[in-house]
Amino acid sequence: MRIRRSRPAAFVAAACALALTLAGCGGAAGGGSGEGSGGVALDRLRIMAPASPGGGWDLTSRTAQQSMEKAGVADTVEVFNVPGAGGTIGLSRLAGERGNGNLLMTTGLVMVGAVQTNDSRHTLRDVTPIARLTSAYEVIVVPADSPYKNLGDLIAAWKKDPGSVAIAGGSAGGVDQILAGLLAQKAGVDPTKVNYVAFSGGGQSLAAILGGKVDAGISGLAEYIGQIKAGKLRALAVSSPTPMEGIDIPTIKQAGVDLSLANWRGFVAPPGLKPDEKQALIQAVEKMHGTEQWQQALEKNNWKDSFTTGEEFKAFLDGERKQVTSVLKDLGLA
Amino acid sequence: MDSLELLLQGFATAISPMNLLYALVGVTLGTAVGVLPGIGPAMAVALLLPVTFTLDPVSAFIMFAGIYYGGMYGGSTTSILLNTPGESASMMTALEGNKMARKGRGAQALATAALGSFVAGLIATAALAFAAPRIVDIALSFGPAEFFALMMLAFATVSAVLGGSLVRGLASLALGLTIGLIGIDSQTGQPRLTFGVAQLLNGVDVVIVAVGLFAVGEALWVASRLRQSGHGVIPVGRPWLNRSDLARSWKPWLRGTVLGFPLGSLPAGGSEIPTFLSYSLEKRLARRRKEFGHGAIEGVAGPEAANNASATGVLVPLLTLGLPTSATAAIILAAFQQYGLQPGPLLFDKDPVLVWGLIASMFIGNAMLLVLNLPLAPVWARVLKIPRPYLYAGIVLFAALGVYAVNAQLVDLVVLFVLGALGAVMRRFGVPLAPAVIGVILGPLAERQLRRALAISQGDYTVLVDSPISIGLLGVAALMLLVPVVGRFLRRRIDRGEQTGSQERAEAPAGEEP
Numbered sequence: 001m002r003i004r005r006s007r008p009a010a011f012v013a014a015a016c017a018l019a020l021t022l023a024g025c026g027g028a029a030g031g032g033s034g035e036g037s038g039g040v041a042l043d044r045l046r047i048m049a050p051a052s053p054g055g056g057w058d059l060t061s062r063t064a065q066q067s068m069e070k071a072g073v074a075d076t077v078e079v080f081n082v083p084g085a086g087g088t089i090g091l092s093r094l095a096g097e098r099g100n101g102n103l104l105m106t107t108g109l110v111m112v113g114a115v116q117t118n119d120s121r122h123t124l125r126d127v128t129p130i131a132r133l134t135s136a137y138e139v140i141v142v143p144a145d146s147p148y149k150n151l152g153d154l155i156a157a158w159k160k161d162p163g164s165v166a167i168a169g170g171s172a173g174g175v176d177q178i179l180a181g182l183l184a185q186k187a188g189v190d191p192t193k194v195n196y197v198a199f200s201g202g203g204q205s206l207a208a209i210l211g212g213k214v215d216a217g218i219s220g221l222a223e224y225i226g227q228i229k230a231g232k233l234r235a236l237a238v239s240s241p242t243p244m245e246g247i248d249i250p251t252i253k254q255a256g257v258d259l260s261l262a263n264w265r266g267f268v269a270p271p272g273l274k275p276d277e278k279q280a281l282i283q284a285v286e287k288m289h290g291t292e293q294w295q296q297a298l299e300k301n302n303w304k305d306s307f308t309t310g311e312e313f314k315a316f317l318d319g320e321r322k323q324v325t326s327v328l329k330d331l332g333l334a
Numbered sequence: 335m336d337s338l339e340l341l342l343q344g345f346a347t348a349i350s351p352m353n354l355l356y357a358l359v360g361v362t363l364g365t366a367v368g369v370l371p372g373i374g375p376a377m378a379v380a381l382l383l384p385v386t387f388t389l390d391p392v393s394a395f396i397m398f399a400g401i402y403y404g405g406m407y408g409g410s411t412t413s414i415l416l417n418t419p420g421e422s423a424s425m426m427t428a429l430e431g432n433k434m435a436r437k438g439r440g441a442q443a444l445a446t447a448a449l450g451s452f453v454a455g456l457i458a459t460a461a462l463a464f465a466a467p468r469i470v471d472i473a474l475s476f477g478p479a480e481f482f483a484l485m486m487l488a489f490a491t492v493s494a495v496l497g498g499s500l501v502r503g504l505a506s507l508a509l510g511l512t513i514g515l516i517g518i519d520s521q522t523g524q525p526r527l528t529f530g531v532a533q534l535l536n537g538v539d540v541v542i543v544a545v546g547l548f549a550v551g552e553a554l555w556v557a558s559r560l561r562q563s564g565h566g567v568i569p570v571g572r573p574w575l576n577r578s579d580l581a582r583s584w585k586p587w588l589r590g591t592v593l594g595f596p597l598g599s600l601p602a603g604g605s606e607i608p609t610f611l612s613y614s615l616e617k618r619l620a621r622r623r624k625e626f627g628h629g630a631i632e633g634v635a636g637p638e639a640a641n642n643a644s645a646t647g648v649l650v651p652l653l654t655l656g657l658p659t660s661a662t663a664a665i666i667l668a669a670f671q672q673y674g675l676q677p678g679p680l681l682f683d684k685d686p687v688l689v690w691g692l693i694a695s696m697f698i699g700n701a702m703l704l705v706l707n708l709p710l711a712p713v714w715a716r717v718l719k720i721p722r723p724y725l726y727a728g729i730v731l732f733a734a735l736g737v738y739a740v741n742a743q744l745v746d747l748v749v750l751f752v753l754g755a756l757g758a759v760m761r762r763f764g765v766p767l768a769p770a771v772i773g774v775i776l777g778p779l780a781e782r783q784l785r786r787a788l789a790i791s792q793g794d795y796t797v798l799v800d801s802p803i804s805i806g807l808l809g810v811a812a813l814m815l816l817v818p819v820v821g822r823f824l825r826r827r828i829d830r831g832e833q834t835g836s837q838e839r840a841e842a843p844a845g846e847e848p
Contacts, residue, residue: 052377052380052661058380059383059668059672062383080742081742082742082743083536084532084533084535084536084743085518085532085533085535085536088532088535089532089533089535089743092532117518117523118518118523118525118532118535119525120532121532163792164792166789166790171520171523172518172519172520172521172522172523173523195789195790195792196789197478197521197786197789197790198520198521198786199786200520200782204601204602204657204659206601206655206656206657207473207474207476207601207651207655207657208477208478208786210474210655211474211475211476211477213477213478213790214790222671223656225676226656226676226677226678226679226680226681227655227656227678227679229680230678230679230680232679300672300673300674301671301672302671332522333522333523
């Protein structure tokens with residue numbers, strides 16, 4: 001950890017920024033008509049974080065904003081929040097901004113699921129895919145004194161009586177439950193019998209696991225790594241396709257189930273963009289990805305770089321949608 | 335090294351001029367965001383987060399902590415003076431605090447709130463420093479079933495705010511429970527009562543309900559009667575607490591702290607619960623029980639202390655386990671991670687400078703807040719000198735701004751004014767407001783815990799009375815509900831015996847709720 005000298009100037013800037021944001025956060029989100037300027041250079045770029053300040057999408061958006069400003073991809077880069085319903089409210093607003101080439105929205109796997117569970121009017125097919133940025137992986141854990149020593153033990157018990165294994169995780173239809181459903185599908189457990197107990201966020205589910213109130217838990221690796229390292233949780237498997245560097249946990253594949261799942265995040269843009277407008281946005285994101293600041297932020301936040309753009313990202317999105325839809329249907333959520 | 339020595343080292347860290355400045359800025363910003371309805375400490379910290387990247391982590395966390403409990407102080411100000419809780423945890427403060435303000439005792443209400451927050455903050459911080467690991471063990475023994483029992487106990491406290499008429503009180507509660515149902519069901523992901531409006535999928539924010547029913551409702555109600563009652567200015571009265579105020583305040587402060595800190599450290603959310611419990615406890619214990627509902631200082635002192643102690647309690651699971659149990663705590667956790675720090679069992683060993691500097695700064699910050707808020711109490715109270723038409727116009731403006739700032743959604747404003755109109759109608763017919771807000775807060779919490787408990791037990795209801803904690807909590811709840819009923823029944827029989835049941839009306843409500 002690097003400790004820098006505190007700088008009064010930075011802090012005054014921070015205080016001013018807060019005051020300005022508080023005063024202006026209403027107006028910023030309200031008037032969002034696109035000027036639709038063509039050409040490669042963007043005079044102004046707005047990033048919609050489809051969640052409240054403080055969440056993962058918000059953090060991604062604001063980190064990207066800083067790197068973009070550093071890279072000079074536009075004169076001004078601005079982040080605004082449109083929270084609600086797993087990001088589908090933001091998605092609907094983005095779909096309504098047809099032809100606006102100065103707008104990006106942060107998205108991710110959670111939104112793919114939320115579109116299904118919320119029966120959203122707009123789907124990710126209604127917008128323009130720009131780039132996938134980062135991936136994070138999930139971990140399956142049990143309390144330290146659990147009888148399940150490895151994923152095989154857990155699955156064996158699960159197969160015998162699916163209801164008897166209560167699995168804690170985040171909100172219904174989210175990444176954690178998607179992984180539970182996929183695991184059930186691949187392991188041959190009836191997904192409708194999965195006893196998934198939804199908690200609001202990793203914190204509360206962690207308490208239930210540590211307190212031994214549930215049999216197992218699923219969450220983002222970053223949220224549980226401290227407990228795993230301290231020996232309070234036993235990690236059975238991570239959802240990465242290959243073993244993770246510096247982390248001594250087997251992958252789900254190594255544990256014998258052919259499955260991997262990445263909680264990815266990326267950018268999409270409004271529908272109806274001209275090819276050069278789309279290209280300008282992709283270039284802006286590529287430029288951002290090249291900055292040292294972005295690379296540092298990836299490391300700092302433990303985000304895996306999974307950068308891919310344009311058509312490739314579009315194909316990936318289609319694949320994700322199919323997989324998620326089938327799981328959520330099996331789980332009885334969509 | 336023992337905790338005391340580490341704490342002294344922490345003071346050495348926190349007392350550096352730069353860190354003192356950050357603490358001061360934090361508490362000042364926090365007070366400001368606490369005063370504005372809708373904008374809470376969570377949002378403030380989230381917006382500051384990217385800009386504080388370059389700061390030394392110790393300084394940044396000292397500032398964040400300042401914002402966090404500064405917000406708790408600030409929230410009481412608008413509750414007391416304007417009957418506009420800036421956040422749901424200060425709603426109970428509004429009940430008695432605003433009545434006090436209208437009687438010209440606004441400064442006293444603010445002072446007891448500030449002092450109570452200070453006392454609670456100090457005791458709770460000391461408990462955090464010396465007992466955090468033990469408390470967290472107790473907190474972890476709470477599972478969904480125990481939480482459900484706790485929610486039932488909190489529900490029983492509704493009886494303290496039902497007002498004179500049982501039917502009206504329960505109607506208000508039912509209204510709140512219904513509003514609480516709106517949104518996506520947490521276990522199945524299905525929408526309920528959203529009528530196809532996507533913006534309602536996340537439910538109606540408690541802040542909007544509280545601000546709508548209390549503030550906007552109040553403004554509409556006052557406006558509707560202004561012509562009859564004239565443009566009276568509310569007297570401000572003498573500042574400072576007198577001896578009797580202090581004598582009536584100190585016990586509620588301590589009781590509020592004792593309730594607030596452990597409940598705040600439970601990993602369930604619901605920072606409002608200790609304030610409900612504290613209010614009903616004070617009402618039951620108060621010698622001048624009749625004053626409740628008309629500006630009893632105990633009803634401000636207790637809940638405010640509980641509120642602040644619970645805010646500090648939230649840091650127990652956050653620092654020792656990395657468990658965020660409130661929105662602000664979740665953002666502070668994100669901030670830790672941004673600095674590459676992982677709160678949890680290893681934090682105290684790995685980063686003692688940060689942890690103990692933070693704890694020491696909380697002592698300092700609480701002192702700063704007292705210095706900041708106590709002299710300001712009479713100044714704030716002068717707000718009431720503004721003629722009512724302007725004052726209430728201002729309240730409506732700030733309420734709308736604050737609510738819009740939460741999500742930047744037009745739908746929220748519509749909901750706000752619908753609820754405001756409802757609040758005015760409820761006042762017109764003497765329906766108490768507090769049960770509705772309690773229903774909105776507790777209904778979803780209780781439902782979620784009940785369904786989690788039943789999911790884990792696969793539908794076996796005995797899980798609810800499976801542990802001593804659950805049985806104890808449910809028992810207390812049952813007593814709270816039954817004792818007054820039985821008491822009234824017995825009294826009525828005695829009365830009947832004496833005067834052959836002529837004056838039934840005599841025991842009808844004394845004084846209507848707001």
